[in-house]
Amino acid sequence: MDADLARWLVSADAVEALAEAAGQPDPGSMAAATALRRSWTPGQAAAVLTQADLRRRAVVKFGEAAGRLFFTRDAxxxxxxxxxxxxxxxxxxxxxxxxxxxxxxxxxxxxxxxxxxxxxxxxxxxxxxxxxxxxxxxxxxxxxxxxxxxxxxxxxxxxxxxxxxxxxxxxxxxxxxxxxxxxxxxxxxxxxxxxxxxxxxxxxxxxxxxxxxxxxxxxxxxxxxxxxxxxxxxxxxxxxxxxxxxxxxxxxxAGGRGAPPVGPIGRYLYEPDSAVIRSGAIATLADVLAARCPQAGIAYLSCDGFRATPFATAFEVQQELPFDERVLRRWVQEHGVGALEIKVRGIDVDPAVLRRRLKPAGQGSATLLLTPTAAGARALVVRRVGSSPG
Structure with missing residues (x-):
């Protein structure tokens, strides 16, 4: 879009065209383009239809204000x-x-x-x-x-x-x-x-x-x-x-702290927010939770007592299994798990591929969390907990 077309787009002359474009079920369709070109040039029709599409996408960032703002795709x-x-x-x-x-x-x-x-x-x-x-x-x-x-x-x-x-x-x-x-x-x-x-x-x-x-x-x-x-x-x-x-x-x-301590898996496991990991504040969070990592360099934290924190997702560890595909497939079958979530850090495995290989089928659901530990790779059966473990 050039500057002249942009000036038309934000002017009073484009208000009616923008309203018609906003009413199109699919602004990117040929039907929408055909409808708008009956009253406006191809360039103008394309501009207002693009705005209709971008304003719908912009709601996630701008809320209801998206409907009155102007956008480019890159911006x-x-x-x-x-x-x-x-x-x-x-x-x-x-x-x-x-x-x-x-x-x-x-x-x-x-x-x-x-x-x-x-x-x-x-x-x-x-x-x-x-x-x-x-x-x-x-x-x-x-x-x-x-x-x-x-x-x-x-x-x-x-x-x-x-x-x-x-x-x-x-x-x-x-x-x-x-x-x-x-x-x-x-x-x-x-x-x-x-x-x-x-x-x-x-x-x-x-x-x-x-x-x-x-x-x-x-x-x-x-x-x-x-x-x-x-x-x-x-x-x-x-x-x-x-x-x-x-x-x-x-x-x-982050406070200049070093690495968190390493220790065994406890009753609770925490998955730190990505901002905590990127900032290097995982050791600070470990101090707050009195927690340790399952292995050096692995961004999970584990402890024996629950503490609520906004900086991590908390899980209760219900069962600890060896990371063995045969063992996991048998566990999934025995528990009738059909909806299976797999989270992994520090182990070279594609969760989507592993999920297919475990062949989940049934009415149950489960979350498996895969992590290396000092005792070897483990698959933890976990459930999410909120502000309290109850």
Missing amino acids: LEQATRSDVARWRAERLRDAGATRVVDIGCGIGADALAFAAGGLEVVAVEFDPATAVLAAANLGGDGHVVCGDAVELAGDLLAGGAAVFADPARRTSSGRTWRVADLAPPWDFVTGLLTGRVGCIKAAPGLPSNAIPDGVATTWVSHRGDLVEASLWSGAWSPGSRTAVLLPSGDELD
């Missing part, structure tokens, strides 16, 4: 979920920010949260069409500048503004996770953190060697999904590593 994929954007705005505000320059704003998801949090927002977007959509999304709540952030950042950040950057993670060949492929360049955006309050959004798999010395890093889990790593200056202790759970806001700091 929606990279856009921050609303709970995460709201949390980030609160952290920047609490760190003393009053004005934020949003570098690489996309369709303006974070900029909207900054504005809603009472911050003055200037958003920078390189792509002209996306900049038009971002401006429409922000309305009067912020200012969008279209241009090269590398050239514009110095002037825009003058006067003590905080910075937020979300480098584009796409190349001509598709989505990229390579730091070297990000735009604006990674060294440039991380350099913007020096001497000011700021945050840089990154992929959750950000390699540790890409994190500058003295920069705080959070790994954010939203409703169980690990959604991002974010680098901070001014809002967290320099060099800290923290797991953050949203929307609750629970935090667990």
Whole structure:
């Protein structure tokens, strides 16, 4: 989509077309395209049908607000979920920010949260069409500048503004996770953190060697999904590593601890949230739970007494079996298990393949958790427990 088509899309002239597109059962169908082309050009019809499709997909990130926002496919994929954007705005505000320059704003998801949090927002977007959509999304709540952030950042950040950057993670060949492929360049955006309050959004798999010395890093889990790593200056202790759970806001700091202790499987086993694992806070969680790992380097924790925690899924160990396919197949058959969940860490096995080989059939259900231990590989029959084991 070019900038001229984007300007039409966000104008009053497109309101009727957007409404007709939203009423189509399948915006991607030939029938929908044919219907819209009776009144609008092929380009306009395609644009509004794309919006209808993207707005439906955007509900998971934006809730009911998705129906009034404008998107591109790439920008929606990279856009921050609303709970995460709201949390980030609160952290920047609490760190003393009053004005934020949003570098690489996309369709303006974070900029909207900054504005809603009472911050003055200037958003920078390189792509002209996306900049038009971002401006429409922000309305009067912020200012969008279209241009090269590398050239514009110095002037825009003058006067003590905080910075937020979300480098584009796409190349001509598709989505990229390579730091070297990000735009604006990674060294440039991380350099913007020096001497000011700021945050840089990154992929959750950000390699540790890409994190500058003295920069705080959070790994954010939203409703169980690990959604991002974010680098901070001014809002967290320099060099800290923290797991953050949203929307609750629970935090667990890695605290420079080493590896958790290793010991036998106890009555309860915990599967830490991915944010805990990525942040290196598993030893902190082990301390909280008085727990140990079944084997060094395995991200399960086990203990004899139950303690509730938001940072891990808890299971009660009902039976411990050797990891032997014949033993497991016999157990599944004897217990009439038809619905079988298999979770695995540290053992080279495909759960889907193993499930087929165990031939579950029956009315029962079970969860098997496979893990190496000091005594060898084990299959644990477990059941989930909530805030209490009862």
